[in-house]
Amino acid sequence: xxxxxxxLWWHHRKRRNMNTKxxxxxxxxxxxxxxxxxxxxxxxxxxxxxxxxKEVRLMENKLLGVRETHRLVLTINPETxxxxxxxxxL
Numbered sequence: 001x002x003x004x005x006x007x008l009w010w011h012h013r014k015r016r017n018m019n020t021k022x023x024x025x026x027x028x029x030x031x032x033x034x035x036x037x038x039x040x041x042x043x044x045x046x047x048x049x050x051x052x053x054k055e056v057r058l059m060e061n062k063l064l065g066v067r068e069t070h071r072l073v074l075t076i077n078p079e080t081x082x083x084x085x086x087x088x089x090l
Contacts, residue, residue, distance in 0.1 A: 020072050040083065043076050050083075051076035 018026075030036040042050045054075045061069055 023072070042079070043074060050079055052079055053077075 030039075041053050043053060044050050054077045057073050057075070059071050059073050061071065
């Protein structure tokens with residue numbers, strides 16, 4: 001992903017999952033661009049299909065002793081209207 005001429009990567013080799021702070025940092029960098037700030041937000045699953053985000057919720061884990069006590073959950077829906085084929089990644 002390119003923001004302001006620089007490539008933006010949130011994934012680190014040792015990190016398997018993104019946390020909320022890292023998501024915020026990534027979004028803050030995207031929001032410096034008006035185009036990115038008005039972009040549609042979707043999730044792409046491993047099968048290559050795109051889904052719209054229905055809601056974002058903060059949930060608490062019930063299990064004791066887990067590393068993560070809370071999780072941010074994105075609920076998705078199938079695309080409400082197809083945007084067409086992606087031509088390139090920015």
